[in-house]
Amino acid sequence: MALLTNKAYGYPTRGARRRRKPTILACLHQTANAKATAIQERTYANRPDSHGPSATAYIDRDGTIVRAIDPAKYAAWSQGDVAHPNTKLPTIAAAVASGVNMNEWVHESIECSGAGTEPYTDAQFEAVAQLVAKASKALGIPVNRSTVVVHADINSVSRRSDPWPPATREARVKRVIARANAILRPPITTVTVKAGDTLSGIASAHRLTLKALLAFPENAKYRATRGSSTQATSSA
Ligand SMILES: [Zn+2]
Structure with missing residues (x-):
């Protein structure tokens, strides 16, 4: 499947094309549409009037990874991340202070298929951890809670269940972080x-x-x- 490209989306300067090394390895999402497959989400995000995919990769419930854009070349598109960044997180505050489009500071923007309040499947957890580990190796950035974020962290507009409700969120992010670190370092x-x-x-x-x-x-x-x-x- 041919990779897609994101279009220039303006704020605060050009956007879309990667201009600097990201500080955040991955931002995790879950689709609002419970029924859509990864390929359907990828196609929807790339509809003609869109700025391009909002994720670098979409993952099916069975763990199949569908690449949308090459994260080394393009940043995934999300207007909300730039319009309403959550500067309480140090990495995001630093990104905003730099005056560069927030999207460019996130390497992988990963969207898993399924309703917003469901946990990922085991296969999706594994696929996400593999992508995070790969990103860590490629960029030389450690895997921790500052470098693996959820959409609700980045965006200060209420995103209570993206990808998980606050009551269960931390345990699930920690599961991704622990697994990615285990992949990077054998027992x-x-x-x-x-x-x-x-x-x-x-x-x-x-x-x-x-x-x-x-x-x-x-x-x-x-x-x-x-x-x-x-x-x-x-x-x-
Ligand atoms: Zn999201």
Whole structure:
């Protein structure tokens, strides 16, 4: 499926085309229309009188990711984010202070299919986390609550259920953040070292170079000695 482009949408200057590195990895949304599929939402957002897609990716209930625009080249369109930014969030305050179109500060704008008050499906949570992890790797920005936001965070106009009602929102955002961080960093394995083991031997047994093994923060204490050890950590 060919990627779409966003049209110039004006405020406060040009908009649409990415002009600077974003500070927010992802803004999460959920469609208001419970019945529409990801492709239908993508098509609707790109209707002739629209400025272009409001999301960089639309995700179906089964987790299928439908790309709309390339987030490296274009920012997703949302008038409300610029007209009514929520400057209580430090990253958004910084974006507004820069005088640049707010949309350009959000890398992925991700919209999941389903009614506004429903949680994402497990498959949608997974797809969102994969996109967030990928964005973090590409941009070198850590995954946390300042870099993963929901539409209700960015926009000061009441968006009580976009994507989730406040009562359940934080737990769900944290689920995305935790999963994305787990994708970025594999689970830790603790190794009990026997007499005669060497750090390089442990490294190769876990398909790591010695340098990679010692790069784990937990293994900092072995960096100086490199010889005797009782315990080391490696990725599983
Ligand atoms: Zn939204």
